[in-house]
Amino acid sequence: MNSPGCQQANCSETLKEGMGLTPEGRRESRVCTVRVPINIALVKYWGKRDQTQNIPLNDSLSLTINSLHARTTLRVNYEIGTDSVKINGKSQTVTGSRYQRVFEEVRRWERKRKAGEVAEHPVSIQFEITSETNFPVSAGLASSAAGFAAIAECLQKIFGFTDSQKSQLARLGSGSAIRSIFGGLVRWRRGTQPNYEDSIAESFPSTHWPSLRALILVVDEGRKEYSSTDGMQRTVETSTLLERRIECCDVNIDKICAAFSNRDFSAMADMIMRDSNNFHAVCMDTSPPLMYLNDVSRTIIRLVHVYNEKNGSTVIAYTFDAGPNATLYLEEDTVQDFLDFATKQLRFAESAQTEVEEILGHKLDESVNNGALAQILQVIYSQVGGGPQLLSLH
Amino acid sequence: MNSPGCQQANCSETLKEGMGLTPEGRRESRVCTVRVPINIALVKYWGKRDQTQNIPLNDSLSLTINSLHARTTLRVNYEIGTDSVKINGKSQTVTGSRYQRVFEEVRRWERKRKAGEVAEHPVSIQFEITSETNFPVSAGLASSAAGFAAIAECLQKIFGFTDSQKSQLARLGSGSAIRSIFGGLVRWRRGTQPNYEDSIAESFPSTHWPSLRALILVVDEGRKEYSSTDGMQRTVETSTLLERRIECCDVNIDKICAAFSNRDFSAMADMIMRDSNNFHAVCMDTSPPLMYLNDVSRTIIRLVHVYNEKNGSTVIAYTFDAGPNATLYLEEDTVQDFLDFATKQLRFAESAQTEVEEILGHKLDESVNNGALAQILQVIYSQVGGGPQLLSLH
Numbered sequence: 015m016n017s018p019g020c021q022q023a024n025c026s027e028t029l030k031e032g033m034g035l036t037p038e039g040r041r042e043s044r045v046c047t048v049r050v051p052i053n054i055a056l057v058k059y060w061g062k063r064d065q066t067q068n069i070p071l072n073d074s075l076s077l078t079i080n081s082l083h084a085r086t087t088l089r090v091n092y093e094i095g096t097d098s099v100k101i102n103g104k105s106q107t108v109t110g111s112r113y114q115r116v117f118e119e120v121r122r123w124e125r126k127r128k129a130g131e132v133a134e135h136p137v138s139i140q141f142e143i144t145s146e147t148n149f150p151v152s153a154g155l156a157s158s159a160a161g162f163a164a165i166a167e168c169l170q171k172i173f174g175f176t177d178s179q180k181s182q183l184a185r186l187g188s189g190s191a192i193r194s195i196f197g198g199l200v201r202w203r204r205g206t207q208p209n210y211e212d213s214i215a216e217s218f219p220s221t222h223w224p225s226l227r228a229l230i231l232v233v234d235e236g237r238k239e240y241s242s243t244d245g246m247q248r249t250v251e252t253s254t255l256l257e258r259r260i261e262c263c264d265v266n267i268d269k270i271c272a273a274f275s276n277r278d279f280s281a282m283a284d285m286i287m288r289d290s291n292n293f294h295a296v297c298m299d300t301s302p303p304l305m306y307l308n309d310v311s312r313t314i315i316r317l318v319h320v321y322n323e324k325n326g327s328t329v330i331a332y333t334f335d336a337g338p339n340a341t342l343y344l345e346e347d348t349v350q351d352f353l354d355f356a357t358k359q360l361r362f363a364e365s366a367q368t369e370v371e372e373i374l375g376h377k378l379d380e381s382v383n384n385g386a387l388a389q390i391l392q393v394i395y396s397q398v399g400g401g402p403q404l405l406s407l408h
Numbered sequence: 409m410n411s412p413g414c415q416q417a418n419c420s421e422t423l424k425e426g427m428g429l430t431p432e433g434r435r436e437s438r439v440c441t442v443r444v445p446i447n448i449a450l451v452k453y454w455g456k457r458d459q460t461q462n463i464p465l466n467d468s469l470s471l472t473i474n475s476l477h478a479r480t481t482l483r484v485n486y487e488i489g490t491d492s493v494k495i496n497g498k499s500q501t502v503t504g505s506r507y508q509r510v511f512e513e514v515r516r517w518e519r520k521r522k523a524g525e526v527a528e529h530p531v532s533i534q535f536e537i538t539s540e541t542n543f544p545v546s547a548g549l550a551s552s553a554a555g556f557a558a559i560a561e562c563l564q565k566i567f568g569f570t571d572s573q574k575s576q577l578a579r580l581g582s583g584s585a586i587r588s589i590f591g592g593l594v595r596w597r598r599g600t601q602p603n604y605e606d607s608i609a610e611s612f613p614s615t616h617w618p619s620l621r622a623l624i625l626v627v628d629e630g631r632k633e634y635s636s637t638d639g640m641q642r643t644v645e646t647s648t649l650l651e652r653r654i655e656c657c658d659v660n661i662d663k664i665c666a667a668f669s670n671r672d673f674s675a676m677a678d679m680i681m682r683d684s685n686n687f688h689a690v691c692m693d694t695s696p697p698l699m700y701l702n703d704v705s706r707t708i709i710r711l712v713h714v715y716n717e718k719n720g721s722t723v724i725a726y727t728f729d730a731g732p733n734a735t736l737y738l739e740e741d742t743v744q745d746f747l748d749f750a751t752k753q754l755r756f757a758e759s760a761q762t763e764v765e766e767i768l769g770h771k772l773d774e775s776v777n778n779g780a781l782a783q784i785l786q787v788i789y790s791q792v793g794g795g796p797q798l799l800s801l802h
Contacts, residue, residue, distance in 0.1 A: 252682075254652065254653075254656050254686065255649045255652050255653065255686070255689055255690075255693075257652070258648065258649050258651070258652040259648075259649065262648050284695075287695070287696075288646075288695055291692050291693055291694070291695065291697045292648065292649065292692075292693050294692050295649055295689040295690065295692040295693035296649075296689065298685050298688050298689040298692055299649075299685055299686050299689035300685070301678075301681070301682055301685065302681075302709075302710075302713040303685045303709060305706045305709070305710075308703055308706075309702055309703045312699045312702075315696075315697060315699070316696075316699075319696040
């Protein structure tokens with residue numbers, strides 16, 4: 015298990031305000047680099063009560079996936095200039111974007127803070143972001159969650175924001191990013207206060223259950239058919255079942271947290287699968303329907319149930335976000351047997367087969383299915399529960 | 409539109425009791441042959457409050473599909489013997505089956521009736537059924553609905569049962585069979601009385617809307633992965649959303665009936681598609697999930713939405729029962745244009761292409777997709793709303 019460098023709330027590495035002026039009297043630029051894992055929800059977030067602020071209708075719960083992360087550098091220049099964002103080498107449009115929302119909020123806070131001081135220097139702040147993910151973006155692997163959590167993390171380090179402010183910045187960028195600002199099992203409370211101050215993340219340490227693993231089967235590396243933002247809004251507007259789903263989320267989260275606390279894998283897995291199916295049910299109950307799963311996703315769902323049945327107990331759970339890729343949760347000692355089973359039932363691309371062999375530490379036998387009509391394009395095996403890591407700050 | 413021969417309630421062709429004794433004083437055998445169309449629900453039946461009596465949790469609504477029918481002959485011999493059922497040439501197990509439930513109910517009624525008369529002859533009744541469907545059974549095309557409605561129809565003709573008794577016999581065989589005992593738009597009321605006497609079918613004449621058509625795209629001719637009976641019970645036991653679905657069914661049925669009454673295709677179509685998606689949503693919300701749709705089904709769903717969007721109004725509706733085959737409802741004047749559109753978007757098997765050419769009355773151009781990876785195996789075009797037809801009775 016990775017030992018997250020700066021996972022907890024009161025990180026002392028924030029630079030002190032007022033340090034470092036240039037010979038011209040301007041404040042020196044600050045640069046912060048962090049690595050932040052994505053998270054995959056066990057109880058999904060779907061539907062907002064405030065679209066601008068990304069305030070959810072229901073609480074959600076997730077585990078971070080240590081191996082999939084964004085490595086993000088934020089440079090803050092105290093001068094007037096154009097903000098820039100580059101993701102995996104590609105410049106992004108900032109104007110009107112979610113990045114701009116975050117930058118503007120920081121400028122607003124800084125203006126407000128400065129107003130209470132002797133304002134020697136106007137609040138001119140320019141942001142430059144460079145982010146690399148070690149997996150394809152927008153393929154339903156929650157890349158924006160890691161990316162915006164990383165930005166929020168950097169902003170906290172540079173400006174000394176509180177955890178509550180960090181939550182708010184991450185959430186402004188992407189709702190589910192709030193669940194990547196901590197490690198462990200993270201619950202995002204929807205909050206009930208009018209100012210949304212209590213719509214924050216809470217974490218349960220993952221070190222409690224070190225044998226827990228995630229196995230991601232990448233089915234489709236393409237972009238999503240509909241963005242989560244558009245999709246969930248359509249569900250809110252048209253589904254007759256969403257309200258009932260929302261009523262049940264808190265109870266399900268409590269059950270999963272209790273099972274996590276008792277390390278009762280079977281009870282936890284059952285609730286994880288039920289929530290995934292319940293989430294895709296309300297997607298289907300949307301008009302027109304949101305159909306994120308495909309035939310390969312469904313084959314994996316059946317496979318997991320067959321495997322659990324064969325085992326006589328639930329030792330593996332699937333969950334699917336707004337896309338066809340499967341995230342499987344299981345304990346370390348189930349991995350080998352399950353992969354042996356899965357490689358006989360599914361067709362793996364050659365590279366995915368190599369990934370499986372690396373996980374197992376031995377070659378698969380030749381009867382294993384692979385070929386042109388591969389169903390599984392990539393296999394990612396990961397520890398879970400890691401949090402943000404500060405790589406550098408100056 | 410077919411003119412159903414014996415569709416309405418008070419059919420006068422029932423043979424009078426006591427006619428025809430053999431020289432030995434035994435009552436002569438009776439033979440009845442009927443043709444009964446399947447029905448495809450616009451608001452689906454899913455979940456029972458009484459499993460033996462097939463009493464549903466919600467009202468449902470359907471249209472019969474004239475072109476797909478069971479042609480069923482029932483022979484009643486007044487002697488002791490073994491009942492037999494042959495479907496499409498294949499002998500069926502009767503002991504412990506749904507057929508036996510129906511036969512036993514008839515014997516019980518006859519015993520009860522005879523008890524009030526001078527019982528010259530003991531109630532020895534033997535049943536022989538031969539039924540042929542003009543489509544593959546158990547492929548999600550509601551074959552049992554047509555089959556059991558046909559049996560109930562024959563039993564009514566031979567024994568002079570009331571419509572309420574006919575409803576009951578059809579329902580004992582297969583819940584949805586109750587919706588094939590009439591023509592037109594048929595509502596099956598779940599009933600509220602403890603003895604289930606008011607769980608009956610009601611019909612709205614289809615002659616009201618003669619231009620209405622169904623187009624069935626057969627995606628998979630195989631047997632269903634899970635039977636409806638097992639599937640719906642699993643949903644009742646595990647879905648948290650089913651209750652909410654059931655609360656909405658009556659309102660949706662009222663909306664469809666109102667739209668049908670006003671011949672408002674667009675309003676009707678919208679509700680039909682919503683119910684289909686809502687039904688598959690509760691199937692997904694079942695544990696383990698019931699996944700009846702496949703990638704081809706979903707391609708058809710998207711295609712219909714794209715076509716309606718392109719048209720600027722909703723001129724075609726899809727609905728999917730517990731299987732991957734699509735039933736499309738549309739008006740006659742939409743068929744040609746939609747098929748032209750669909751044959752360019754989907755891959756049709758050669759035979760399905762021939763079926764489309766027969767519907768259109770001209771050859772498709774060569775750019776049309778077909779081939780080994782056909783998505784659409786068969787295309788059935790039909791008028792809707794026909795009822796049972798009596799072919800012979802003696």
